[in-house]
Amino acid sequence: MELRSDSDGFLITGKVPVLIPEQVKQFTQTALGARTTRELDPHLTHNALVRGTASGILAIDIGGDKLISAPYEIREGELGPKQAPVVLQSEGGRGYVEHLEKLAGDARRDRLRVGISFAGPTEGTRLMGAPNLPALFDDLLDRYDLDLANLFPSVALANDAEAGIMAASIEAIKRDRTTQHIIYIINGSGLGGAVLTRSRIVACEPGHIEANPRLNPFNTTKQCGLLGRTHVCLEGIAASKAGIEDTWLRERGESRSGRQIARLLWNDNDLFARNLYDNSALVTVHAIAGLANAFQIPFDQTYIVAHGGIFEVPSYRERVRLILKEAGISPLGSLFTRDFSANACLDGAAVAAVLKDLCWHESHPDPAHVSYAASWTNLIG
Numbered sequence: 001m002e003l004r005s006d007s008d009g010f011l012i013t014g015k016v017p018v019l020i021p022e023q024v025k026q027f028t029q030t031a032l033g034a035r036t037t038r039e040l041d042p043h044l045t046h047n048a049l050v051r052g053t054a055s056g057i058l059a060i061d062i063g064g065d066k067l068i069s070a071p072y073e074i075r076e077g078e079l080g081p082k083q084a085p086v087v088l089q090s091e092g093g094r095g096y097v098e099h100l101e102k103l104a105g106d107a108r109r110d111r112l113r114v115g116i117s118f119a120g121p122t123e124g125t126r127l128m129g130a131p132n133l134p135a136l137f138d139d140l141l142d143r144y145d146l147d148l149a150n151l152f153p154s155v156a157l158a159n160d161a162e163a164g165i166m167a168a169s170i171e172a173i174k175r176d177r178t179t180q181h182i183i184y185i186i187n188g189s190g191l192g193g194a195v196l197t198r199s200r201i202v203a204c205e206p207g208h209i210e211a212n213p214r215l216n217p218f219n220t221t222k223q224c225g226l227l228g229r230t231h232v233c234l235e236g237i238a239a240s241k242a243g244i245e246d247t248w249l250r251e252r253g254e255s256r257s258g259r260q261i262a263r264l265l266w267n268d269n270d271l272f273a274r275n276l277y278d279n280s281a282l283v284t285v286h287a288i289a290g291l292a293n294a295f296q297i298p299f300d301q302t303y304i305v306a307h308g309g310i311f312e313v314p315s316y317r318e319r320v321r322l323i324l325k326e327a328g329i330s331p332l333g334s335l336f337t338r339d340f341s342a343n344a345c346l347d348g349a350a351v352a353a354v355l356k357d358l359c360w361h362e363s364h365p366d367p368a369h370v371s372y373a374a375s376w377t378n379l380i381g
């Protein structure tokens with residue numbers, strides 16, 4: 001697909017819709033299944049990363065369709081792989097465990113701190129499920145009881161949204177020192193998200209909120225399915241894969257990838273494709289506004305960070321910006337992960353590896369405690 005400028009597309013020609021207040025109000029912490037997964041003060045983290053150097057890090061990204069690993073180094077606030085990442089691809093995660101065993105051997109030999117981002121639910125160092133990687137799940141269950149601490153000598157595990165928001169927070173602070181909150185929205189195979197607010201990372205499920213019928217113009221009847229929920233959820237309408245590709249298949253009777261549908265929009269100005277993406281952008285903005293609503297996050301202290309393939313569809317980001325503006329929402333700034341990182345999950349895994357050795361919320365109940373910064377300097381200074 002030929003990508004021209006983001007503001008040059010088709011989506012932005014239509015009338016800008018307004019938000020549906022009832023839908024925004026449906027986003028509560030309970031409805032979002034909100035879970036605090038980590039304590040993280042982004043300012044202290046950023047300061048420490050700028051001040052010090054950390055090496056001996058092995059970052060691993062276990063994604064839905066590939067496993068990527070690279071040694072990392074953090075130098076004067078810049079975080080990046082020391083060499084080109086190694087990529088492994090297989091059906092359902094077959095052979096991943098053998099590869100992880102090899103990486104664990106390297107980590108043991110070279111005393112590396114390991115950080116892992118995983119595309120699925122996690123708890124501590126355990127995988128709680130692997131919907132797209134059944135072979136990995138079975139092998140890990142067999143050999144390591146699903147606990148990566150049984151495999152690696154020193155490991156921090158984060159789900160991909162958590163890892164992404166850790167990388168994003170450092171970038172956002174770099175761009176604007178007054179950033180206090182991050183709203184991280186993912187639109188790819190599903191519609192997901194996380195927030196970083198008051199020094200906590202909170203994992204959320206914005207995609208599984210019940211959709212207001214006005215956001216369901218294609219009359220999707222697909223049931224949510226998460227935890228047995230039977231309502232039609234936002235993800236089933238607006239996610240690049242679970243929403244747009246599935247709706248296309250149902251309505252057009254042909255299977256098309258998101259990339260192909262986007263090409264039809266771009267090359268042929270296909271009206272159905274445009275309506276799908278227009279509506280998706282509107283749902284994405286509801287999810288952003290809803291996350292802010294659930295956590296009472298003021299936008300004037302907030303960076304919005306977008307992640308996922310749909311944000312590469314020409315003019316989709318611009319459409320999101322216009323709808324935000326129409327709704328009177330003006331954040332400190334907004335970012336697309338691809339603008340600052342080739343792989344935000346891998347970057348976040350590296351940050352998780354460094355943060356692991358702090359355990360600062362246990363020793364310092366007050367997140368703003370100055371000795372946190374001191375311990376950081378000791379660690380990586």
Ligand SMILES: [Zn+2]
Pocket residue numbers: 207208209223224225226233234235236
């Ligand atoms: Zn759902």
